[in-house]
Amino acid sequence: MKLLIAKDYEDMSKKAAQIIIDQVKQKPGSVLGLATGGTVIGTYKMLVDDHKRHRTSYKQVRTVNLDEYVGLHPSNKNSYHYFMKTHFFDHVDLPANQTFIPNGLADQVEEECKQYEQLIAQLGGIDLQLLGIGRNGHIGFNEPGNPFSSKTHCVTLTESTRLANARFFKSVDEVPTHAITMGISTIMKSKKILLLASGTKKAIILSRFFNEEVNEQNPATILKTHKHVTIIADEQALSLMNLSHLHFA
Numbered sequence: 001m002k003l004l005i006a007k008d009y010e011d012m013s014k015k016a017a018q019i020i021i022d023q024v025k026q027k028p029g030s031v032l033g034l035a036t037g038g039t040v041i042g043t044y045k046m047l048v049d050d051h052k053r054h055r056t057s058y059k060q061v062r063t064v065n066l067d068e069y070v071g072l073h074p075s076n077k078n079s080y081h082y083f084m085k086t087h088f089f090d091h092v093d094l095p096a097n098q099t100f101i102p103n104g105l106a107d108q109v110e111e112e113c114k115q116y117e118q119l120i121a122q123l124g125g126i127d128l129q130l131l132g133i134g135r136n137g138h139i140g141f142n143e144p145g146n147p148f149s150s151k152t153h154c155v156t157l158t159e160s161t162r163l164a165n166a167r168f169f170k171s172v173d174e175v176p177t178h179a180i181t182m183g184i185s186t187i188m189k190s191k192k193i194l195l196l197a198s199g200t201k202k203a204i205i206l207s208r209f210f211n212e213e214v215n216e217q218n219p220a221t222i223l224k225t226h227k228h229v230t231i232i233a234d235e236q237a238l239s240l241m242n243l244s245h246l247h248f249a
């Protein structure tokens, strides 16, 4: 595990974007696993800026997103389809038919999950998976207690996650109660993983991440067993850590 300490949100976003750009340059047909949430907005902005300035091309890239709310239409501003279009897809040369996000409107949710899992396998697996972290340690929408063996599945969101995400909605009542998410085992199959954390609101969970043994109540802890994980965290997110005590494999 590698920890890159960023000065602030902008520095974190810049470092993360550079890793993604390097991945795409090294392997133009990369499969990128993408994430949503406030943390990754700056990274997408920098990827878009770089695309405009340096013409880094996404023509051969395929993308698979981590998750989507159940019941939100892609045109709904709070859907992750909408998020990805507005923050990234609409501004680069990535063909729309090479972008994949779980269908939160599927009639047969279980079938949708199965197909999404198969799709990732058919694409040859994920080369680089981008992740944020929930305040309760969730990655994707894998909430505490979700088995590490899980594949793409439908989850009931915890009240704390719905409250944390309510800032994007008019009220917490509008936040969907369910989501489709890649499972922990799906995420762990990625060849490389890039986890981002910024701000004091992530300080408690980051200190728990570093101090706790791997356990299903803190889903992100499984990442400590992955061979190729890079964490980029800013000083505020690391403010509860005594960094000199950290040992990295």
Ligand SMILES: N[C@@H]1[C@@H](O)[C@H](O)[C@@H](COP(=O)(O)O)O[C@@H]1O
Pocket: 035, 036, 037, 038, 039, 040, 066, 067, 131, 132, 133, 134, 135, 139, 140, 141, 161, 165
């Ligand atoms: N499903 C997403 C996660 O993929 C994201 O990492 C997390 C953190 O969000 P934020 O970056 O806004 O703090 O919350 C959401 O629930």
